[in-house]
Amino acid sequence: VTIEPCLEPSVYEYTLDGEKIKSTQSMSDHFTKILSRMELNDLCSEDSIENSNEDERRITNGGKNAFGTFLEQMRQANIEICALHDILTLVMSRRYFNLFSNVADIEENLNTGNARQQRDLLIRQSQDIIHKSWISKRTSARQAADVLLSSYERFMKIINTTSGNLENFHVQLSNLRQRWKIRKQTNTNKYLGDLSFRSAGSFYPFKMQFEVTKADSHKRTHNNSIDVIIPEELQVRVILKIDIETKDGQILLRTYSTMMANDTIMNINDNSYDSILENAQRTVFLKELFSQLCREASDITNIIQPTVMRNSIKCWILSDVMMTISLLRTSEFDPSIQTESTLYGAHIGLLEYSLCALLRQQFLRNFHYSQLKPSTLMLGVPALRRIAGVNAFNYNQLKSISENKSILQTIIELAQHQVIRARILNLLNNLATNCDINMTVNISAFSSTTSTYGRVHLIAPGYDVLCRWSYMFQIEECQVKIQYKSHLVEFQHHVEEVQRFFINQIACFKFTIACTLAKIFGWLVVGSTMAPTVGRLSEIQFSAQLDHPQIPTSIGIRIGDDLQLQVAVRKRHERNDDTRMDDDSNERIGGGTKGIKYDSINLDDYYGISTLQKFEMFISSLLHHEKQQ
Amino acid sequence: MVVAIVISLPSGSFKSPAEAAEFYLDKLEKGGAKKTRPFQVDLVSYTPLIPNSKVVHVLSHSEYPASSFAYAEQSNCQMLVADNTFIALMNKLKTLRAFEIRLQKMEARGTRLEYQDFLINLGTVNQSQTTKGLILEVAYVPMDETRDGYCLIQEFLQSFLNMTKQTIQRLITDQLSNWLRSLKDKKDSEYTPSITLLQYLDILLAMRNKPNE
Numbered sequence: 001v002t003i004e005p006c007l008e009p010s011v012y013e014y015t016l017d018g019e020k021i022k023s024t025q026s027m028s029d030h031f032t033k034i035l036s037r038m039e040l041n042d043l044c045s046e047d048s049i050e051n052s053n054e055d056e057r058r059i060t061n062g063g064k065n066a067f068g069t070f071l072e073q074m075r076q077a078n079i080e081i082c083a084l085h086d087i088l089t090l091v092m093s094r095r096y097f098n099l100f101s102n103v104a105d106i107e108e109n110l111n112t113g114n115a116r117q118q119r120d121l122l123i124r125q126s127q128d129i130i131h132k133s134w135i136s137k138r139t140s141a142r143q144a145a146d147v148l149l150s151s152y153e154r155f156m157k158i159i160n161t162t163s164g165n166l167e168n169f170h171v172q173l174s175n176l177r178q179r180w181k182i183r184k185q186t187n188t189n190k191y192l193g194d195l196s197f198r199s200a201g202s203f204y205p206f207k208m209q210f211e212v213t214k215a216d217s218h219k220r221t222h223n224n225s226i227d228v229i230i231p232e233e234l235q236v237r238v239i240l241k242i243d244i245e246t247k248d249g250q251i252l253l254r255t256y257s258t259m260m261a262n263d264t265i266m267n268i269n270d271n272s273y274d275s276i277l278e279n280a281q282r283t284v285f286l287k288e289l290f291s292q293l294c295r296e297a298s299d300i301t302n303i304i305q306p307t308v309m310r311n312s313i314k315c316w317i318l319s320d321v322m323m324t325i326s327l328l329r330t331s332e333f334d335p336s337i338q339t340e341s342t343l344y345g346a347h348i349g350l351l352e353y354s355l356c357a358l359l360r361q362q363f364l365r366n367f368h369y370s371q372l373k374p375s376t377l378m379l380g381v382p383a384l385r386r387i388a389g390v391n392a393f394n395y396n397q398l399k400s401i402s403e404n405k406s407i408l409q410t411i412i413e414l415a416q417h418q419v420i421r422a423r424i425l426n427l428l429n430n431l432a433t434n435c436d437i438n439m440t441v442n443i444s445a446f447s448s449t450t451s452t453y454g455r456v457h458l459i460a461p462g463y464d465v466l467c468r469w470s471y472m473f474q475i476e477e478c479q480v481k482i483q484y485k486s487h488l489v490e491f492q493h494h495v496e497e498v499q500r501f502f503i504n505q506i507a508c509f510k511f512t513i514a515c516t517l518a519k520i521f522g523w524l525v526v527g528s529t530m531a532p533t534v535g536r537l538s539e540i541q542f543s544a545q546l547d548h549p550q551i552p553t554s555i556g557i558r559i560g561d562d563l564q565l566q567v568a569v570r571k572r573h574e575r576n577d578d579t580r581m582d583d584d585s586n587e588r589i590g591g592g593t594k595g596i597k598y599d600s601i602n603l604d605d606y607y608g609i610s611t612l613q614k615f616e617m618f619i620s621s622l623l624h625h626e627k628q629q
Numbered sequence: 630m631v632v633a634i635v636i637s638l639p640s641g642s643f644k645s646p647a648e649a650a651e652f653y654l655d656k657l658e659k660g661g662a663k664k665t666r667p668f669q670v671d672l673v674s675y676t677p678l679i680p681n682s683k684v685v686h687v688l689s690h691s692e693y694p695a696s697s698f699a700y701a702e703q704s705n706c707q708m709l710v711a712d713n714t715f716i717a718l719m720n721k722l723k724t725l726r727a728f729e730i731r732l733q734k735m736e737a738r739g740t741r742l743e744y745q746d747f748l749i750n751l752g753t754v755n756q757s758q759t760t761k762g763l764i765l766e767v768a769y770v771p772m773d774e775t776r777d778g779y780c781l782i783q784e785f786l787q788s789f790l791n792m793t794k795q796t797i798q799r800l801i802t803d804q805l806s807n808w809l810r811s812l813k814d815k816k817d818s819e820y821t822p823s824i825t826l827l828q829y830l831d832i833l834l835a836m837r838n839k840p841n842e
Contacts, residue, residue, distance in 0.1 A: 385695075388695040388696070388712075389695040389696045389697070389710075389711060389712030389713055389714075390696070390710055390711060390712060391696075391710070392693045392696045392698075392710050392821070392822040392823065393693065393695055393696070394631070394692050394693055394822070395691075395692055395693075395694060398694060398695055
């Protein structure tokens with residue numbers, strides 16, 4: 001029963017949160033309501049006899065005696081009021097505890113006061129609110145923390161019990177499941193995993209399943225309570241080896257790949273199931289790649305027919321070069337024998353990526369797509385085909401897109417080109433180092449893996465203005481095309497022909513530049529073997545006779561077999577004796593010297609760095625002698 | 630890309646368009662052109678059932694087998710180049726009753742000839758069993774540049790088929806002449822296959838309205 005104090009409007013009731021309880025009724029109303037509910041007549045219902053509460057019985061009994069009831073209740077209220085009065089006295093004396101006014105409720109009657117006081121008041125009000133709300137949040141948070149802690153303790157108890165290996169197995173199984181495809185086989189308790197590339201489109205028919213079981217007790221360690229069983233064929237490690245060698249046994253390339261990016265040495269001690277599964281999958285990949293290559297090799301439409309033996313594919317990529325691709329087990333493979341070309345770092349990564357990409361292209365072709373369903377049309381279609389329609393590709397362009405090159409064909413073409421390119425560049429290198437003119441070879445940046453473009457320049461050092469010849473060459477997979485001075489020459493298969501060609505070109509160049517130099521000094525080419533009706537360039541021996549109108553000496557120049565300039569002189573006795581073929585005798589048949597006799601000159605007697613300079617010195621010395629005479 | 634001119638050959642002096650086709654084919658073959666394979670150009674016009682919408686003409690050319698070309702009337706000479714699925718789409722719209730085919734389908738069928746760098750398509754235009762006329766397409770394959778290509782093709786026509794320059798200028802379609810005129814201001818006059826198809830469209834539409842021969 002609440003009582004009604006005199007200062008009823010200024011007494012508020014607060015909850016623990018600091019919120020005001022607002023009641024719609026004033027306390028006196030409330031009191032009146034309760035009072036009216038009390039029955040002040042003598043009648044009492046028989047149902048209320050079972051009241052166990054003594055107070056209630058007293059009240060209902062006191063219904064007979066209304067005033068007694070009322071007195072009882074007043075006495076209760078009096079007790080409470082006395083208690084409140086005692087507390088308030090204590091508070092007023094300020095010796096035992098203090099009460100602070102509720103800052104939030106100070107009314108702003110201080111409007112007339114200065115702004116600073118008002119602001120201070122507002123600050124104190126907000127701080128007070130914050131403080132109160134923080135206290136309530138802390139209490140509720142503590143309750144939540146208690147709940148969580150108790151549940152955590154319950155779980156830890158479960159986890160740490162000694163009968164927990166079953167749970168450990170499931171934990172590790174779920175870990176494994178994040179990296180590998182594992183499914184539970186229905187109807188049994190087996191967990192089977194899949195190592196194949198079927199989801200990428202591979203149709204390799206062999207089953208590549210592994211099983212995950214609980215470990216036997218002797219294998220159980222702290223970390224592993226799980227055991228992975230992989231099929232026997234995948235337990236071996238395989239290596240893909242590629243050899244390229246010539247008929248004579250010269251090794252051009254020897255390389256191998258295990259699809260391991262970092263090193264090729266297998267760490268046998270590494271027993272974690274992740275590495276076991278990874279190795280098994282590498283084996284799967286290499287086996288699948290090799291079987292794809294074998295299948296392509298048996299295709300009879302190949303131009304070059306490879307032979308497939310037990311575990312290797314051999315094919316003659318050029319007429320004297322054979323390439324072997326073989327799949328070996330690690331037991332058959334000895335890395336110490338293969339000393340050639342170990343690839344490191346980026347190259348190995350590139351090789352493996354290319355192999356993966358090639359195989360994946362093959363997988364994409366396995367997808368069947370129907371023209372009738374536009375939604376599936378784009379599956380497995382090359383990118384160019386997708387934009388072909390929108391860009392109005394014509395028939396030829398479309399045909400060039402849909403030509404499919406098999407993996408083996410790609411590899412063969414690459415190998416062919418590599419071998420030819422290496423040989424030709426080697427040849428050009430040799431020529432350039434051994435001849436005494438400047439031969440520059442430039443490879444174009446537009447070269448690709450199957451065709452190389454480049455230029456060769458011939459310049460005589462010091463005499464650049466006289467003569468400068470360029471050749472453009474294009475190395476394809478099987479042939480070399482050379483373009484010079486509006487001629488186009490093609491060479492197929494034989495690198496020696498290219499060598500002969502360039503040797504002849506160098507000889508011609510030297511000859512031409514010597515003639516040009518002589519012409520500058522006034523010499524005329526009276527006759528030479530460079531007549532335009534002569535047959536192929538390779539058959540010509542470059543030689544010429546030079547005459548000067550004021551000098552009675554004829555010079556004969558010739559490019560010898562060693563590509564060196566040979567000079568000889570002949571004194572002319574008369575003005576026009578060039579028509580005479582023989583010097584001493586007119587006999588042409590039988591023994592005796594035929595032709596005109598020349599005295600050879602040793603160019604080393606003259607000063608000069610290069611032969612051409614010495615020749616120039618020689619010519620000018622002749623002129624000088626003549627002038628002196 | 631190619632540069633092509635499409636003209637409709639006058640066949641008035643012959644008994645029938647088929648004979649005219651034979652005559653021209655003969656002439657071209659004697660000149661040295663070689664037959665390669667048949668060619669076909671189709672035109673289907675879709676009229677929309679919604680009023681005040683434009684008619685859509687869909688063309689396909691056997692030289693560009695992966696593409697279909699579409700043109701909406703009164704648009705500013707823009708042709709849509711799309712994949713073959715566009716034709717399937719239009720058919721679907723037809724079954725959904727958004728479009729219907731009221732006008733008859735026009736076809737140009739004939740042979741494709743090759744002469745060095747030139748591509749010649751000679752064919753007869755049919756509209757559901759009735760022959761409407763002859764059509765000739767000459768394309769110069771290696772280049773893109775319209776003005777030079779046009780001049781070259783003109784010379785080819787003059788020498789091969791004995792056409793005078795005035796005849797050619799009379800026979801080329803409005804589309805092409807508009808395009809050529811618009812090139813005066815542009816620096817690069819790159820020719821696209823859609824211009825070829827625009828010329829075809831012009832000719833086929835004109836033939837459709839012409840009475841039968």
